[in-house]
Amino acid sequence: MENEPIYTIPPDTIDYRDSFAMAPSLWHLPAEKWKQIHSVATGKSVKIGIGDTGYTRHTLGPEPIAARSFINGQGVTDRNAHGTHCAGTALGRYDGDQPIGVAVEADLIVAKVLSDQGSGGSGGIAAGIRWMADQGADVISLSLGGGGSDSGTNAAIDYAWSKGCVVNAAAGNAGYNGANTIGWPARYSGCICCASYASNMQISNFSSGGREIDWACPGSAIVSFSNNGSGYRTMSGTSMATPYGSGVLALIIEVMRRTGNAQWTGAEAVRAFFKGNMRDMGAPGFDVRFGHGIPIVDEVLAVLVKNELEWV
Amino acid sequence: MRNLVTLCLLLLLQASALAQSIKSDAETRYILTGIDGYEIVGDVFLVPEESKPKLRAVGLVTIDSEASIVLVEASDANRKPVEVQRLAETKSYVVVGTGKVWIDVTAVDFEKQIFERDTFQIVIGKDPVPEDPEDPTPPPGDLQDLLRISKEAAAAVNDPTTAAGLAASIRAAVTAIDDQCARGTCPGLAQAKASVVQAIEQRLLMRQGASRNADWVNGWRVPVNLALQALNTSTVPSYLAAMRAVATGLEGR
Numbered sequence: 001m002e003n004e005p006i007y008t009i010p011p012d013t014i015d016y017r018d019s020f021a022m023a024p025s026l027w028h029l030p031a032e033k034w035k036q037i038h039s040v041a042t043g044k045s046v047k048i049g050i051g052d053t054g055y056t057r058h059t060l061g062p063e064p065i066a067a068r069s070f071i072n073g074q075g076v077t078d079r080n081a082h083g084t085h086c087a088g089t090a091l092g093r094y095d096g097d098q099p100i101g102v103a104v105e106a107d108l109i110v111a112k113v114l115s116d117q118g119s120g121g122s123g124g125i126a127a128g129i130r131w132m133a134d135q136g137a138d139v140i141s142l143s144l145g146g147g148g149s150d151s152g153t154n155a156a157i158d159y160a161w162s163k164g165c166v167v168n169a170a171a172g173n174a175g176y177n178g179a180n181t182i183g184w185p186a187r188y189s190g191c192i193c194c195a196s197y198a199s200n201m202q203i204s205n206f207s208s209g210g211r212e213i214d215w216a217c218p219g220s221a222i223v224s225f226s227n228n229g230s231g232y233r234t235m236s237g238t239s240m241a242t243p244y245g246s247g248v249l250a251l252i253i254e255v256m257r258r259t260g261n262a263q264w265t266g267a268e269a270v271r272a273f274f275k276g277n278m279r280d281m282g283a284p285g286f287d288v289r290f291g292h293g294i295p296i297v298d299e300v301l302a303v304l305v306k307n308e309l310e311w312v
Numbered sequence: 313m314r315n316l317v318t319l320c321l322l323l324l325l326q327a328s329a330l331a332q333s334i335k336s337d338a339e340t341r342y343i344l345t346g347i348d349g350y351e352i353v354g355d356v357f358l359v360p361e362e363s364k365p366k367l368r369a370v371g372l373v374t375i376d377s378e379a380s381i382v383l384v385e386a387s388d389a390n391r392k393p394v395e396v397q398r399l400a401e402t403k404s405y406v407v408v409g410t411g412k413v414w415i416d417v418t419a420v421d422f423e424k425q426i427f428e429r430d431t432f433q434i435v436i437g438k439d440p441v442p443e444d445p446e447d448p449t450p451p452p453g454d455l456q457d458l459l460r461i462s463k464e465a466a467a468a469v470n471d472p473t474t475a476a477g478l479a480a481s482i483r484a485a486v487t488a489i490d491d492q493c494a495r496g497t498c499p500g501l502a503q504a505k506a507s508v509v510q511a512i513e514q515r516l517l518m519r520q521g522a523s524r525n526a527d528w529v530n531g532w533r534v535p536v537n538l539a540l541q542a543l544n545t546s547t548v549p550s551y552l553a554a555m556r557a558v559a560t561g562l563e564g565r
Contacts, residue, residue, distance in 0.1 A: 045517050164524055258517040260528030309533050310505055311540035312512055312558060 005148040008119040009053070009082050010173040010183065013237035014206060019226050020233075022095075027199040028218035028244060031097045033298065040301050043103025043250040045257065048090050049132030049140040049165075050243065051125065052083030054112035056227040060093045060100055066135045067110040070124035079116040081227040085235050086143050088225030090243035090250070100224060100232075102247025102297075103254075109135045114144055122146075125185075126156035129167070133160040138253050141246035142169040142191075143239035145183030157190040164263050166253075166270060168192040168246045170238040176209030176289060187212050190267050192249075195289060196220060196241035203282065203289040207238055213291035215274055216281065217241040217248070248295045255304040277303055333426060334419050335376040338434040342367045343406075369437035371407035371415075379419035379426040383487045386413050410437055418483045425518060427477035429563065454543055455557040461539045462532070462561025471526035472564075477515045478528075479562035485511035486552045486559070493548065504548045508555055 025031065047065065055064060056078045067076045078084045091108055092100030111128035114120040125144070132140050133156075140160055157167045169191040172183035186193040193212045196204040196219025203209075204220045219241030226233040252273075256263065264270050271292070277300050278293030286292055346365045351358040359365060375382055384405045386394035394409035407413055417430045466475045485508045492498055499507065516528055536558060545551045 254517070257519060257524065258513045260513075260516045260533050262527040263524040265525070306529060306533070309529075309537050310509065311537045312509065312533055312555075 004152075005122045005146050005150045005184070006119050007114070007122055007125055007144045007146040007150075007153075007184075009080075009114060009143065010145050010170050010208075010237055010239055013082075013173055013235065013239055014220075015235045015237075019228065019231045021231050026098060026100070026223050028222060029099050029102070031099065034099045035097070037251070037298050037301065038099065038104060040298075040305060041251040041254045041258075043091060043106030043247065043254055046103065046138045046250040046254050047107040047109055047136050048103060048246055048250050049109040049111060049129075049135070049137035050083060050087045050090065050246075051111045051113045051128045051132065051140060051142050052078075052086050052144065053080035053114045053116060053118060054078035054083045055087050055108070055110040056084045056229060058084065058088060058092070058225040058227075059230045060095055061088060061225055062091055062093065062106075062108045064108045064110045067112075068128075068131060069112040070128045070131075071112055071115045071120060074112065074115055076110055076112050078112075078227045080114070080118055081233065082118060082143070082235075082239065083110070083112070083114070084227040085222075085224045085233065086141065086239060086243040089222060089240060090141055090247040092225055102244055103250035106247070106250045109137050120144070122150040122153045126150070126152040129153070129156035130159050133163040133165045136163075137165050139246045139249045140165055140167045141243045142167065142185065143237075143242045145170055145172050145186055147183060149184045149188065153185050154188050154190065157185060157188060161190060161266055164265075166192060166249055166264060166267075168194055168242055168249060170242040171195045171210075171213055172208035173206040173237050173239075174208045175206055180210030180212075180288075181208040182210040182212050183208065192245070192267055192270055193291070194238060194242045194245045195291060196236075196238045197281070197290070197294060201281065201294075204236070204238075204241075206236070207241075207289065209288045211288055213288055214271055215245060215278055215292055216290045216294050217245040219244070245295070248297055248300075251297065251301060252304065255301055259304060259306045259309075261304070333378050334417055334428050334430045336373060336415070336417060336430065336432065338371055338373045338407075338415070338432075340369050340436055341372040341406075343370055369410065371409065371413060371434050371436040373405045373407055373415055373434065374403050375405065375417055375419075376403055377417075377419040377426070377428070378424060379421035379428070380423070381418075381420040381484060383416075383418040383420075383484055385416040385418075385487065387416070388413055407434070407436065411435065416483070418480050418487070420480055420484045422514070422518070425520075427480035427515065429476070429480050429483065455554060458536070458539050458543060458554055459557040459561040462536050462558045463564055464561075465532040465535045466562050467564065469526050469528055469531035471519075471523050471528070474516070474519055474523045474526060474528065475562045475564070477518070478512060479559040481511040481515040482508060482555050482559040482562070486555050489548065489552060498548055501546065501548055501551060504551055 169186035174181035198220035
């Protein structure tokens, strides 16, 4: 397609790219706390679609239940590392006692919509979103963005919602100085827009801001899978916050489904849930950096688990 | 002097039922008792003079289903359980009863997403009891109210696929607990409740497509839970009886 917007890995992602064979402790997934969380929910029965630079199978990573490349001349294999890192954060399994990902029993769907060089046309991205929704994805994680709205991508996001699929996208890494810096498609009303915070619980300085921010998740100095098949690396960006959030959404969806709740019918329903269940951070109430706040996952799941339903 | 007993197999085809993937056939067979010390010579049984051979009619039910778990229960006209024995390594079950007997078949396979239930009636022997009602008698009093609440709440949720699956899951869980009790390892009430709740939630988790839009928690679980709380069953058998009523309500009966 001519003149279609090009979406990329959000520019200026801080990528430490230090690789190591063993996983250190992960600040965003403290082992003891997450073992307890995983006793409640693991993402079982939930499918997460990662639309990114593809995926290279890691020894502690799931085998995708479906994978397809939308990049001409390039297979699904991730020669960039960005997609594999995101997949690891969303649904990497345990390394000993340390979980690498959030939804450790979720199923993985991979759509390679960004090239090994980190960019892709919006036509391929829209096709990838539709394809992941058709594969039964419950959550689609998009750690990508660009400067322009694209009607095809927006329509694909609406199509995903028609299939009951939540689309969670990275806000961007343009920082915030008072003007809206959120990229597309995260800025689209059908997307859940994810910002980034750091281990000191402050918003990451690179995290884009604006009124479309819905929530913030850990995105600074995130350890996850390297694309060498067995090692780890540290990366930073709203690209890293987004798959964490997608994993959290998978846990929430599992508990909602298991207890018998009706699924979310649109982004507004997710926002309504966030409004009452995220921990407020930054300026009181909704703000342009944290949105409705950050997910304290054990507290969010505790709200959903219906312990009072002891008989049926 | 020896009695000469020729064993005859009298086949009376009595019932054939079909419910989705559950296929069942039933016929009357006879079991021969009181022949200790017999010999088989050719096609005849030779039994000692002092023996008192007796023929007893039983039902032979054959269930064909793709499900990995098939549970067969039987009850008489008064809803009293009738003994069912599975013939080892076959799909056949011997039903030790007389007259009209109701057979409940539950087929469950989590991998293949099969949750089916079939109920049919067979007549064992030549002389069915004429005054049998057409259907098992309903549970009395409070259980009838519970059944009604479950039925009406499920109808309001309007997700028949899940309703049928929940009923099958509950019956499977109840039967499993029954079996534990029969083996003398009956769980406590809290554990029994946890098992049934787990079965319910596993089935709810498997919902697909439009079933995911149904609000089972507020539409069915909350009102039925309140009704069960009011019933305040305090023993495992009474809880299981209540859950059977809940399952029957889910089946819309």
